[in-house]
Amino acid sequence: MPVRQVIFMMILSAVLLTLVVELVRRRKLREEYAWLWLLAAVAAPAVVVGWPLVRQFTRLVGADEPVSVLYLGALVFLMVVNIHYSTKISRLTEQVKELAQAIALSHPQRPEQQG
């Protein structure tokens, strides 16, 4: 692995790490949603350092190029992130429903006239 590539990946990872940590610090990102991105930030240089392992893995799954294995890994990672978000959105929807119902139930409007 050329030194330039290693340096580039390290910089990319550092930027990503800083960004995620800074967002958490400013309370723009909650810890529970940060962990996947922290994982990604750490995984990027790990791939560079552990390049022989990636080659071995490429042979294991029967791919020709290590790069295509990396692409696949990135795609799977993004899919998992999105499914994770879908479950969170589902939960939020349920919570919004419960809240709206509780608001409606707390102010029953009585009839204006009784016949």
Add this chain to the structure above:
Amino acid sequence: MAEPLSAQALAEASRQGVVVIPAYREAANIRQVVEEVRHWLPHATVVVVDDRSPDATAAIAREAGAVVLSLPINLGDGAARQTGFKYADRLGAQWVVQLDGDGQHRPESIPALLAPILAGEADLAIGSRFLGVGDYKAQLGRRIGMRIFAALASWATGQRITDPTSGFRAMNRRAYRFFCGTVYPQQYPDADVLIAAHRAGLRLVEVPVLMCQSTTGQTIHAGLRPIYYVYKMMLSIFVTMLRADRAE
């Protein structure tokens, strides 16, 4: 089949029940629906759940003598009904009747619908438009869809269900409290909740009722919604069959 209720028995029973009417944009119909329901069940609490209508639905319903629960945001027909069930639960109601706010469910059918519930013969009574009373007509596509889901519901419950999409139902405390939980979907609580109810150990019965075509209001079966409906209902029925919810 339960005996028809006498007027006296009905008036007596009406003290312990809640009629839930979900409504969205029903300013034109809601007064008549509420007044007719109150005519048949003079002592029942009539609850109109206003699903954030932009028109005067809520004010008119109050004028007509209903308790109005106003949802702060539009949630969908299932969540609106469930809000009514939760209100009934707070009041400790013995039974709940649900019917639509657009006037398609005829209140004169309420005594027949309520009879098996009050007699203790069933936990959930479904008002069916296809059991000989009235002459309900639907478009071909919708009719085919109704047939398919009726067949699925019949297969899954082991009894003949002709009208799973009917929003005209009566239920006892055990049934409506079961529907207060997460089992009740936010939209389109049709064949899937009937199957869930059956699997939870609730006894279902179908009762012939009068229904007419909705005159105003918005039908849920328009545009791309039928496709979404079929997808949602198929998935919902499938996962319902994989679950094991029990009614208390």
